[in-house]
Amino acid sequence: MSNHRESLKTVFVGHVDHGKSTLVGRLFHDTDSLPDGRVEEIRKMCERRGMPFEYAFLMDALQAERDQGITIDTSQIWFKTAKRDYVIIDAPGHKEFLKNMITGAAAADAAILVIDANEGVQEQSRRHGYLLHLMGIGQVTVCVNKMDLVDYSQARFEAIEEEFRAYLTSIGVTPNHVIPVSGREGDLITGPSKRMPWYLGPSITEALDGFRVPLPATDQPLRFPVQDVYKFDERRIIAGRIESGTIRVGDTLLFSPINKTAKVRTIEAWNVDQLPMKASAGQSVGITLDEQLFIERGHIASHENQPPVETDVFRAHVFWLGNDALVPGKTYKMKLANAEARVTVQSIDRVIDTGDLSHVQSDRVERNAVAEVTIRSRQMLALDEFRHNQKTGRFVLVDGFDIAGGGIISMEGYADQRSLITVRATNVTKVEAAIGSEERHKRNGHKGGVLWFTGLSGAGKSTIAVATERRLFDKGYQVYVLDGDNVRFGLNADLGFSPEDRAENIRRVGEVAALMAKAGFIVVTAFISPYRSDRDRARAAAGADFHEIHIDADVATCESRDPKGLYKKARAGEIKDFTGISAPYEAPDAAELTVDTSDLSVDDSVARVSAYVDRTFTQT
Amino acid sequence: MDHLDRLESQSVYIFREAFNRLGRVGMLWSLGKDSNVMIWLARKAFHGHVPFPVMHVDTEKKFPEMYEFRDRYIKEWNLNFLSGKCPPIEEMDPSLPPAARSAARKTEGLKNFLATNPFDGIFAGIRRDEQATRAKERVFSPRGATGAWNFRDQPPEFWDQFNTDFPPGTHVRIHPLLHWTEMDIWLYTQRENIPVIDLYFARNGKRYRSLGDKDITNPVDSNAETLDEIIEELRTTRVSERSGRAMDHEAEDAFERLRADGYM
Numbered sequence: 001m002s003n004h005r006e007s008l009k010t011v012f013v014g015h016v017d018h019g020k021s022t023l024v025g026r027l028f029h030d031t032d033s034l035p036d037g038r039v040e041e042i043r044k045m046c047e048r049r050g051m052p053f054e055y056a057f058l059m060d061a062l063q064a065e066r067d068q069g070i071t072i073d074t075s076q077i078w079f080k081t082a083k084r085d086y087v088i089i090d091a092p093g094h095k096e097f098l099k100n101m102i103t104g105a106a107a108a109d110a111a112i113l114v115i116d117a118n119e120g121v122q123e124q125s126r127r128h129g130y131l132l133h134l135m136g137i138g139q140v141t142v143c144v145n146k147m148d149l150v151d152y153s154q155a156r157f158e159a160i161e162e163e164f165r166a167y168l169t170s171i172g173v174t175p176n177h178v179i180p181v182s183g184r185e186g187d188l189i190t191g192p193s194k195r196m197p198w199y200l201g202p203s204i205t206e207a208l209d210g211f212r213v214p215l216p217a218t219d220q221p222l223r224f225p226v227q228d229v230y231k232f233d234e235r236r237i238i239a240g241r242i243e244s245g246t247i248r249v250g251d252t253l254l255f256s257p258i259n260k261t262a263k264v265r266t267i268e269a270w271n272v273d274q275l276p277m278k279a280s281a282g283q284s285v286g287i288t289l290d291e292q293l294f295i296e297r298g299h300i301a302s303h304e305n306q307p308p309v310e311t312d313v314f315r316a317h318v319f320w321l322g323n324d325a326l327v328p329g330k331t332y333k334m335k336l337a338n339a340e341a342r343v344t345v346q347s348i349d350r351v352i353d354t355g356d357l358s359h360v361q362s363d364r365v366e367r368n369a370v371a372e373v374t375i376r377s378r379q380m381l382a383l384d385e386f387r388h389n390q391k392t393g394r395f396v397l398v399d400g401f402d403i404a405g406g407g408i409i410s411m412e413g414y415a416d417q418r419s420l421i422t423v424r425a426t427n428v429t430k431v432e433a434a435i436g437s438e439e440r441h442k443r444n445g446h447k448g449g450v451l452w453f454t455g456l457s458g459a460g461k462s463t464i465a466v467a468t469e470r471r472l473f474d475k476g477y478q479v480y481v482l483d484g485d486n487v488r489f490g491l492n493a494d495l496g497f498s499p500e501d502r503a504e505n506i507r508r509v510g511e512v513a514a515l516m517a518k519a520g521f522i523v524v525t526a527f528i529s530p531y532r533s534d535r536d537r538a539r540a541a542a543g544a545d546f547h548e549i550h551i552d553a554d555v556a557t558c559e560s561r562d563p564k565g566l567y568k569k570a571r572a573g574e575i576k577d578f579t580g581i582s583a584p585y586e587a588p589d590a591a592e593l594t595v596d597t598s599d600l601s602v603d604d605s606v607a608r609v610s611a612y613v614d615r616t617f618t619q620t
Numbered sequence: 621m622d623h624l625d626r627l628e629s630q631s632v633y634i635f636r637e638a639f640n641r642l643g644r645v646g647m648l649w650s651l652g653k654d655s656n657v658m659i660w661l662a663r664k665a666f667h668g669h670v671p672f673p674v675m676h677v678d679t680e681k682k683f684p685e686m687y688e689f690r691d692r693y694i695k696e697w698n699l700n701f702l703s704g705k706c707p708p709i710e711e712m713d714p715s716l717p718p719a720a721r722s723a724a725r726k727t728e729g730l731k732n733f734l735a736t737n738p739f740d741g742i743f744a745g746i747r748r749d750e751q752a753t754r755a756k757e758r759v760f761s762p763r764g765a766t767g768a769w770n771f772r773d774q775p776p777e778f779w780d781q782f783n784t785d786f787p788p789g790t791h792v793r794i795h796p797l798l799h800w801t802e803m804d805i806w807l808y809t810q811r812e813n814i815p816v817i818d819l820y821f822a823r824n825g826k827r828y829r830s831l832g833d834k835d836i837t838n839p840v841d842s843n844a845e846t847l848d849e850i851i852e853e854l855r856t857t858r859v860s861e862r863s864g865r866a867m868d869h870e871a872e873d874a875f876e877r878l879r880a881d882g883y884m
Contacts, residue, residue: 007623035860045872061752062771063873073774075755076748078801085623087799099776103758106778216621227633228640232669239665241633270668271812282621284632286667297640321776335781396781403776403783 006213007085011105013132014114015122016093019145021071023114023183024090025055027204030189033079034058055183059090072097074104083209093124098368099321102406105132110139110211112204117156117180118149121164123355129164130354130370133173134317134408136390140168141177141207148182152195170357177207216282217244221306223384223392224253225337226299230286237268237286238295240338243391245303247287248278253301255293256382257310259422262289298339300382300392308382308392310418312533313346313586315410318397319370322404326365326373326397332404334375336383336395343397346374346586365405373407374584376532380421385411413583415503417533433518440520444478446617448517450542451524451609454535454588455551456580457566458558460597460605461526464551467606468524472613479522482509497577503534510538517545522617530585547616549609550591555580557598592616624808628661631796633780634759635665635743638794639672641784642741645794646673646702648730648884651686652831653816654745654797657805659697660814661796662743670699675737677704677729681833689817704733717870719836720878727883731767734791743794744884749801750861751868753876761793762786767882793884802829802861803854810847821845830862838864 012020028034042057045066059075060066071092079086091104105111111132115125132140142164150156157180168175179188180199187193188203202210222245230237247253251264267276268286279285289295300308320326326345334343350359351371365371386393386408397405441447451468453461465481472479488495492508495501506529513523529535539546558580559567570578577583588594593612595605621629638645647662647670649655662670676690694701706729712721734742748755758774760782775783786792797805809816819828826839827850840859844850862868868875875883 005623035863036858037863038860048872059752059755061756061876063876064772072772073756075752076799077755078749100774103774103776103778227636230667232666232671235667237667239636241629268667270664280621282626282629284629284636284665333785394779396779398785401785401787403781406778406781 005080005085007087008110008208008211008213009087009089009108010110010112010208010211011089011091011108011137012112012114013091013101013105013128014093015116015119015124015128016070016095018093018114018116018119018122018125019183020093020114021056021059021090022054023112023143023145023181023204024077024088025058026183026186026189027088028058028077028079029055030186031079031081031205070094073100076104081205081209084213086208093128095124095368098127101128102131102135102319102321105137106135106406108137109214110208111137111141112207113140113142113175114145115142115160115164117144117146117153117160120160121167125164126167127354127368129168129173130171131319133171134319134370136386136408138173139211140173140175141179141204141211142168142175143204144178144180145183147180147187147196148185152180152182152187152193154196154198157199176210177201179204179207216280217389217391218246218280220244220281220389222247222253222302223308223337223389224301225339225392226255226295226297226301227338228297229295235268235288236292237288238301239284239286241284242279242281243337244281244389246278246280247285247301252304253289254304254307255295255299255301256308256418257380258294258299259418260293260295261304262291262293264288265290298337300337300339307418308384308389309411309416310380310382310421311411311414311416312378312380313374313376313414313531314381314383315349315372315374315412315414316395316407317370317372317410318365318405318407320365320367320405322367322399322402324399324404325367326371326405328363333398334377334395335398336381337392339381341377341379341381343375343377346376347584348373349584375407380417383409385409411499413499413577414531415499417503419500420503420507420537437518437520444520446477446522447545448478448520449522449545449547449617450513450517450538451522451613452513452529452535452538452546452548453524453526453551454529454548454591455597456553456555456558456585457528457578458561458563459551459553460602461528461551463602464595464597464605464609465524465526467602468609471606471610472522475610477522477613477617478520479524480516482513482523482525484527499577503531506531506534507537510534510541513538514542514545517542522613528579528585530579530583532586532588535588547593547612548588548591549612550588550594551605552587552594552596553598624804624811627800627804628664628808630799631661632665634782634794634796635662637780637782637784638741638743638760638792639666641782642792642794644672644739645741645743646675646737646739647743648745649674649676649690650745650831651676651682651690651817652745653805653809653820654747654800656693656814656816657800657808658743658745658797659699660812663697670697673700673702675702675704675733677706677726677733679706679725679729679833681835683817683819683831683834685817685819686831689815693815702733702737704729704737707732716877717867717874719866719870720874722833722836723867723878723883724881727767727878727881731882734767739791741792741794743796745797746795746884747797747800747802747805751875753879754798757795757798758783759795759798760784761795762790763793763882765789767791769880769882771876771880803851806847806851806854810851820850822849828864830865832865836866838866840864
């Protein structure tokens with residue numbers, strides 16, 4: 001029965017004029033999938049234009065497309081083989097219409113990439129291959145079309161196959177098949193071709209039947225993004241689509257990024273005899289909870305043991321479609337599952353040439369380009385890495401009123417901040433202090449506070465910290481240095497160097513420094529602390545007593561000093577994720593003080609800090 | 621999940637997105653098989669409710685069975701019903717072929733209706749498999765103040781992240797059935813037991829496959845008297861669904877012109 005037949009969506013992509021629409025038209029004709037009269041209609045259209053019969057007119061429905069012989073927008077058409085039903089998506093190959101190609105391709109389960117045997121591999125052949133991979137479409141068959149124009153030459157076919165396979169391999173794609181075809185003459189559309197006896201592989205139709213229909217991700221960890229909350233009647237229904245995993249009545253759900261839990265009371269449904277006890281990936285559902293949590297659109301429900309990442313910064317591989325270039329510092333609206341957030345591009349890490357895969361440094365990503373960027377949000381986000389969950393690991397960016405780009409997420413080098421913002425202890429009550437900070441201030445003759453040194457390895461943080469401690473102590477200040485390496489022997493001996501552990505290291509130091517500041521001390525901390533989110537959290541712990549001091553020197557200067565020989569090791573690849581070399585350093589936006597040590601001597605640097613302390617800590 | 625479950629889930633998702641992201645929304649109800657499925661899907665999405673108005677822009681040339689059907693289900697489905705009228709044919713572009721000119725009344729009727737009842741989003745039950753220009757549509761299709769469709773420069777739409785940000789004066793057509801086929805509609809109607817107008821079933825060897833105005837809609841040859849027989853007929857037919865709709869066949873660009881101007 002066809003209502004239980006499986007259905008597969010396949011997109012036809014490739015360079016402009018390589019014959020995608022023609023091939024689709026031919027496929028429909030040769031599988032006898034056209035309604036009566038359709039071929040006759042097309043014949044008339046062609047006669048009216050004084051041109052030979054054109055299969056492309058089947059999908060190129062717009063007058064402008066027919067008149068110019070070019071596909072402008074993506075289209076969909078249905079057909080079936082003995083095995084199953086297909087939605088065929090035709091995507092334009094002209095660079096100008098890349099947004100329409102993306103629109104078509106993003107909906108597909110598999111792709112046929114068409115290359116003209118005569119013209120060979122072209123710019124959009126590579127770009128489309130790259131974008132398919134970026135969008136997570138893993139099943140690709142390559143068709144070398146117009147074999148009739150090269151006299152069905154095996155040598156020509158093999159040269160193109162070799163060139164394009166090499167390209168696909170370099171981006172991590174293995175094509176299912178590479179097939180020589182002729183859309184115009186009908187070779188290898190449904191069966192073998194007498195004109196190409198040397199080719200022993202499948203025809204297009206057979207290759208289509210060889211694609212797998214992706215199964216819904218029911219076995220993956222649960223991701224249930226909240227789409228809306230309904231109160232049409234006495235029920236308070238949390239509505240959304242389960243993107244992965246399974247929800248059962250009675251399950252405890254964790255909502256991120258608010259970190260609240262509640263139990264599933266019911267799974268609601270309309271026009272059924274009995275309410276379901278479970279629901280799985282792909283289903284749009286509504287549930288009720290045993291507790292009235294403040295849940296909003298955009299929150300993601302999971303099970304407690306396999307939650308999404310929580311972060312306000314991540315790396316992304318983006319494609320840009322906007323008329324205005326993507327630029328750092330500008331605010332965009334990001335949509336990720338059902339969440340929306342204001343984000344800025346913190347840095348453009350590299351722009352990728354999809355032709356030769358070379359990288360260039362640039363301060364902007366132009367329309368139709370691909371790049372790796374670092375994105376920062378003003379609020380905490382719940383998300384996944386794309387490699388773990390495609391649905392919650394991808395996003396679009398809106399510039400003004402327009403969807404202007406899309407991207408996939410990686411957390412490489414960045415920490416999951418969930419454990420840093422979760423208070424696990426319950427039944428705790430804050431005790432009011434009997435001695436106020438004013439009293440301590442009076443006795444010490446100065447305020448307490450944190451001097452948070454941040455900067456690259458070799459910038460001089462520890463040296464200046466120790467010298468500052470001596471200078472301030474001699475001037476009568478209560479002062480103490482918390483140094484990076486020292487705390488790792490005790491307080492943080494349980495932590496390694498993973499992104500999560502590094503973030504936890506900084507969190508603990510931030511909290512300890514804040515306590516010491518409250519006790520009246522001036523605490524000097526000397527940590528690279530490359531991530532803005534970590535420093536912001538330390539600032540939040542100490543409040544107004546936090547003073548961020550950027551010990552500033554560029555990478556070249558630091559590398560030439562290299563007091564611990566670390567840069568050398570990092571360059572040799574012996575240290576992974578080394579800040580400034582293979583991991584980012586996010587310089588402060590608005591440090592209270594910047595000390596440029598590429599210009600200043602140690603003494604002058606200490607004098608600057610000391611003067612700042614005199615100015616700031618002794619006012620009454 | 622089977623094929624129909626997947627289609628249903630996607631439509632429910634679309635309804636919920638539009639209802640949440642757009643301000644005032646409403647649904648066009650042509651009384652045909654597709655828009656009945658659309659109402660049904662809205663009730664699924666909103667757990668038994670249709671939380672927005674349902675509108676019929678009346679050409680006053682529909683079949684009497686259609687008006688009976690309308691009056692009955694407004695009550696049974698508890699619909700917030702609004703009706704609009706279409707202007708006379710004399711006011712339509714005389715350069716259009718006759719049937720297309722007649723169909724254009726509906727576009728104008730909708731424009732007039734929207735002028736007095738402003739909406740940010742309108743649900744319309746078109747499908748990609750009906751007609752080749754509809755196959756190029758977006759799920760969320762933005763329209764200018766005149767309702768015109770800028771088909772040469774449609775916005776990108778991917779990963780179910782629909783266009784929900786618009787300059788003032790724009791509204792958006794939402795197409796919850798865009799990914800369905802005629803066969804899907806009938807299979808779902810059968811599975812869910814959704815009522816349809818009797819005109820779809822054959823009488824004396826003829827039935828309507830698509831319902832429009834009386835004077836520009838013709839029945840097709842058929843002996844399909846039940847839902848099962850319609851489904852069986854569709855498995856083997858080589859006749860296209862809209863073959864009985866005169867306006868589609870008058871000129872190559874007739875339908876494109878209608879749609880560019882705001883026809884559904």
